[in-house]
Amino acid sequence: MNCFLKTGIAAGILILSAAGAFxxxxxxxxxxKQRxxxxxxxxxxxxxxxxxxxxxxxxxGIDIELCRAIxxxxxxxxxxxRIIPLSWEQRWPSLQSGDVDIMIKASGGTLSRDTDLNMQFSNSYYLGTTRVLAHKELGLESLKDAxxxxxxxMAGTSQEKQLTSYLQQIGIEMEVVAIERTSELEGAYFSGRCDTYIQWGPVLAVSRASSNDPEAHVMLPDIIALEPSVMLMRQGDDNWVDIANWTLSALLFAEQEGITSENVDxxxxxPPTVEVGKFLGATPGMGAGLGLSDDWAYGVIKNVGNYSEIFERSLGQKSPYKMDRELTALWKDGGVLFPYIID
Known part of the structure; x- marks a missing residue:
């Protein structure tokens, strides 16, 4: 082993040790705050x-907006x-080393990320489903018709495994075309090489909206799988997890109560209720336990908006992608998202 290699290994151990201490x-x-x-x-x-x-x-984008809210x-x-461009492979080393303070990057909460990588999760901010896109001219009503x-x-992904299980479940056989690169994968579908295309639902919606003829493609009703997107943090800092969760909750509480960036003042x-008054800092108690000011939630809604405002301009009807909220709607609108209680 040469000297350079030894030094590199030692440096790597030092970085990981520093990350753990941090x-x-x-x-x-x-x-x-100091930075x-x-x-x-x-x-x-x-x-x-x-x-x-x-x-x-x-x-x-919705991940960027959540960072700005925090x-x-x-x-x-x-x-x-400050936004630092990262590849998917750089996510965990960058978080563990402190190159970023929080990981908000369309990432799911998994057992290995918790127990092997020593991360903590926020509540889910986006509940994504694995879906199937099909050429409209085929007249498919569900994947079973294909x-x-x-x-x-996408080769080597969870979607490939999910597809195998789902085809067995509905009792059909299909020719699976597995491709590693996203651009080549989408090219194969849109050129007609494949009848259908399985992918994470938001990716499919964006791909369809960005195609030459969005109306020539339909999203089939099949729900292949579900994955909750979460914010990830290093373990050992419960207050930081609280801040992430309460910021998300603030966005959802504001939507639930009809508080927007336009009417927040x-x-x-x-305040229409005692809870809203406390939430917006008109009365004290919202910030001290988190190490924040009492009007922090007011500032978030004033500057960033509530969850609906963020979603609509990032993915929804005010974006190029025109996505529906689906499961990522509030509980009162048929979705699964909900805020914590302000007491």
Whole structure:
């Protein structure tokens, strides 16, 4: 073993040790306040609807918006967030080393990420389903009608395993075309090489909306699987997990109570309920236990908006992708999202 290799291994061990110490100290909030900036992940390219850049190079998307919401909760200003482009492979080393403060990157909560990588999760902020896109001209009403046809899938992914199980479940056989690169995978489907295309639902919706003829493709009703997207943090910092969860809850509570970026000043001046008054900082008690100001939630809604506002401009009807909320709707609208109770 040469000297350079030994040095590299030693440095790697030191980084991991430092990361563990950093996580165990539980000082993420203090670190962010001292730095005056929240470090969040972007994407090394564009993950449309979640982390992408506009024609001026400005970041947007639901993951970016959640980072700005947390940055506003802590520092009072959504501009005090620095987005660091990361690949999927860089997610966990970057979080563990402290290169980013929180991982909000369309990532699911899994057992191995909890127990092997020592991460903690927030509540789910997006409940994504694995779906199937089909050429409309085929007249398919469900995937079962596609028996004997071809289906494109990303090679080596959970979707490939899910597809195998689902085909067995509904009792049909299809020719599976597994391709590693997303661009080649989508090219194979849209060129007609595959009759159908299985992928995470939001990705399919974006792909369809970005195609030459969105109306030529339909989303089949089959729900192949479900994956909750969560915010991930290093273990050992419970207050940091609380801040992530309460920021998400604030976005959902505001939507539930009809508080928007446009009417939040009026709501704070004339709270309709005791809970809303406390939530917006008109009366004390919202921030001290978290290490934040009492009006932090007011600042989040004023500067970023409630969950519905974020969703609609990132993925929904005010975006190019025109996605419905589906399961990612509030409990009162037939979805599964809900806020914590303000007491």
């Amino acid at each position: 996580a165990g100290n539980g000082d993420t909030l203090k670190t962010v 005056g900036e929240l470090l969040c992940p972007g994407h090394n390219g564009s993950y449309l609807g979640f982390a992408e850049t506009d024609d001026r190079g400005n970041w947007k 940055g506003t909760a802590i520092l009072g200003d959504p501009s005090k967030v 028996e004997g046809g071809t289906i494109c899938v 009026e709501m704070k001046a004339n």
